[in-house]
Amino acid sequence: MDLTLDQQEEGFRDELRAWLERNHPGPAPRGGDQAQFEFEREWQRRLHADGWAGVAWPTEYGGRGATLVEQAIFGEELARAKAPRPANVLGLVMGGPVVIAHGSNEQKERFLEPILSAEEIWCQGFSEPESGSDLASLKTRAVRDDGGWRISGQKVWTTFAHEAKWCMLVARSDAEVPKHKGLTYFLLDMEQDEIDVRPLRQITGEAEFNELFIEGAHVPDENVVGGIGNGWMVAITTLMNERAGLGASAALGLSNTLDELIELARERGVAGDPIVRDRVARLKIATEGLRLGAMRALTATMKVGTPGPEGSISKLQWSSTNQALTELAVEVGGTEALGSGSLWAYRFLRSRANSIEGGTSDVLKNIVAERVLGLPKLR
């Protein structure tokens, strides 16, 4: 057991820290509007210019080829520096890795570089109004057409759809076979009249997400990824990429917010309140539990290819801790913290989605029960 970084890892961290010190653009404007997006796009360009955009990507595709530990360090250091997120985050963590894993040589040639440079933004078309957790039941249809496919249906919770050039879209290409087998993974060009993007206003008042109404949009054959009927398998890769290695940076993000909460408790004169102290300590312990569990999972992944049971609970730990943290903040912060313009109120409201987005806590507990504990399925 050795929780220190080796020389190469330290070198990676120091180089990144030095780079961040020189290049940090300051905090991004808030509100999910065009100004924020352009800020984040500019930030990604700067990351890319010095080879920090596709840290996890293999070097042959323009990435840095970082080890798992280095990827975790990257996430941690960006969180520690409170750096903005890159504009094309879905392309970087999902789209690119899927093209690398399942795409043809032509697709790699065509799609990867513009993802890194943020020239082409990517969005994800998985969820539908009637297919949330039960993704494989999705109804959006793909019908054979001259040299390609015509797509029709409705997608929801699509981030960056109004900025995106490409949508990672899963649609039903064969309605005759069992539900997991009839799906295909498409790269849909968003610049077509057959796609209507409507912002979806959320409880924070902003519109981070969109609905897509698609009526006969065209996808050429060369934009099918992983072959017809393999959409489920390809989509699972994307979702696993979404979850891998997030624990370390998530814990650091929590730790930053917890420091702000401690400051708030002091300002509000409740730092000596035993109940506040107890709740803050619980949050501190949960945050460390998440960080350390992520390190254990990382070690297991390096040794045996998959994280152990500790990795399956990271998302549950993170969402419950972030929700409890923001709840305590709006309680401690008084009515001021509940004002519509307050950052704490925003965080409190935004964190309500944490236990839903990227796998609901309810479904994650099913996964833990079935795959980790080996309990029988109800279905």
Place this chain on the structure above:
Amino acid sequence: MNFDFNDEQREIKSTAREFLASRFPPERVRELAESRTYDEGLWAEICELGWPGIAIAERHGGQGLGVVELVILEEELGYACAPTPFLGNAYGGALIEEAGSDEQRASWLPGIASGGARGAAEVDADPEPLVVDAEGASILALAEGEGAKLVDPGDARLERLDLIDTTRACFRVAAEDGEPLPGDAFPAANRAAVALSAELVGVAQRALDMAVDYAKEREQFGRPIGAYQAVSHRLAEMLWDVEEARSLTYYAGWCADAEPDSLPLAASMAKARASDAAASVTHNALQTFGGIGFTWEHDLHFLLKRARVAGRMLGAPRAHRERVAALAGL
């Protein structure tokens, strides 16, 4: 970065699991718990394995390994719910090694390391000093102000306490005199808290395993109860408790050996989390078993009781959380 045991540590773990499963099967644990005794023959076997001196320096007769190895053994002792004087001896040894004079070390550590002349130490003071494993010990370490003192058992009055956990012997000890330990008792208390956290992780893991096995077998309404989400989600949350407590405990063990400055915070986080996890997991295991889990005949209650009593030794969870709050800057 490597957050896992090495081959030697893994070997220690699997040997301990196997040895304890054969020596402390549930029937034996029950016999010992019901008769409120330790098995001196089994203790002698444990001594032959060198466990009592695992974390004591070689020059004092120990194995010279670290708190990580101590954590491994304690987790397995908790998993087996084994009634042994291991904890009291380990804590007594840690106090003398960390805070004792050269002379005190030379006098007591070889016996503690071999297990032939055991130590015992105070683990609670609410409302009065409570010493684990005091009976049969050759030397007692009691709290004295901020520090600790050594007391000859012959100079102390021992009263066995009748606590709900009968897998461990706890005593009220009164002693006027004693010989102070000159050093700081705090590091040893932290190390012992980490060891006890590991025991609690083991207790929780055992209760979780029992509940999961039962949920796969027990059928109601025509299905195994583990197929119902009311049951399976509770079991998933129990795994969460166990794994989070384990991550914090292993980390604290590593801090004790490699990064002592981080130990006070790490030990308090581990002890608070592991105490709560063991209490909650054993409770939820009982809920999973239903009525049978509430019977004396079932073995679960030994774990539930051990979790409760051990959970408040060496600092109850809320006391450790108070320390965490202070160390976090509040």
